[in-house]
Amino acid sequence: KAGVTQTPRYLIKTRGQQVTLSCSPISGHRSVSWYQQTPGQGLQFLFEYFSETQRNKGNFPGRFSGRQFSNSRSEMNVSTLELGDSALYLCASSSSRGSFSYEQYFGPGTRLTVT
Amino acid sequence: KQEVTQIPAALSVPEGENLVLNCSFTDSAIYNLQWFRQDPGKGLTSLLLIQSSQREQTSGRLNASLDKSSGRSTLYIAASQPGDSATYLCAAQALETSGSRLTFGEGTQLTVNP
Numbered sequence: 001k002a003g004v005t006q007t008p009r010y011l012i013k014t015r016g017q018q019v020t021l022s023c024s025p026i027s028g029h030r031s032v033s034w035y036q037q038t039p040g041q042g043l044q045f046l047f048e049y050f051s052e053t054q055r056n057k058g059n060f061p062g063r064f065s066g067r068q069f070s071n072s073r074s075e076m077n078v079s080t081l082e083l084g085d086s087a088l089y090l091c092a093s094s095s096s097r098g099s100f101s102y103e104q105y106f107g108p109g110t111r112l113t114v115t
Numbered sequence: 116k117q118e119v120t121q122i123p124a125a126l127s128v129p130e131g132e133n134l135v136l137n138c139s140f141t142d143s144a145i146y147n148l149q150w151f152r153q154d155p156g157k158g159l160t161s162l163l164l165i166q167s168s169q170r171e172q173t174s175g176r177l178n179a180s181l182d183k184s185s186g187r188s189t190l191y192i193a194a195s196q197p198g199d200s201a202t203y204l205c206a207a208q209a210l211e212t213s214g215s216r217l218t219f220g221e222g223t224q225l226t227v228n229p
Binding site for chain 2: 004006031033035042043045048050055056058088090092094096102103104105106107108109111
């Protein structure tokens with residue numbers, strides 16, 4: 001079974017631009033979560049999508065948004081990039097039972113550098 | 116608000132040594148606790164998942180325990196090897212919040228010296 005895939009793996013953008021990151025979950029998984037990892041803040045939860053609906057959201061500004069498609073693939077968008085958005089963005093997928101999710105499986109991440 | 120703390124922040128041991136990594140959480144109302152490994156610049160690899168109703172889980176040389184009443188989990192690594200060198204993260208899924216939100220600790224950076 002293929003794991004979680006993320007594209008692109010590396011990205012360099014300029015302050016003020018916008019960026020879209022993509023995540024394909026493990027086949028059969030309907031929950032996709034996004035996390036931001038930085039040296040100063042560690043791993044922080046951005047949001048989760050389940051069956052094309054945002055089920056949970058972290059404390060990030062509205063510049064961070066996402067969506068999920070009917071095949072469970074998810075995209076994350078960051079508008080008006082700031083230098084502080086430079087980070088490793090990780091996507092995780094899991095199967096779900098009711099309101100909760102089972103074991104989380106993470107992708108390799110997208111390394112975003114904002115200059 | 117759930118807070119997760121990992122001690123120590125860094126650990127260096129000689130090959131073959133048994134070691135214990137510690138994780139504590141402030142809110143005992145958790146659904147599960149998961150241990151991950153992260154190699155430099157890479158994603159997270161799931162090691163063990165402990166449901167709130169369980170006390171421990173084992174996989175090969177790894178054993179994780181969970182004590183909800185005291186808000187603690189430990190990851191025991193037996194007969195450590197240089198290939199075990201990585202950052203180990205624990206993460207708790209809170210019961211109060213539906214979905215997959217995990218709260219992570221800062222991690223323990225482990226170095227196993229040959």
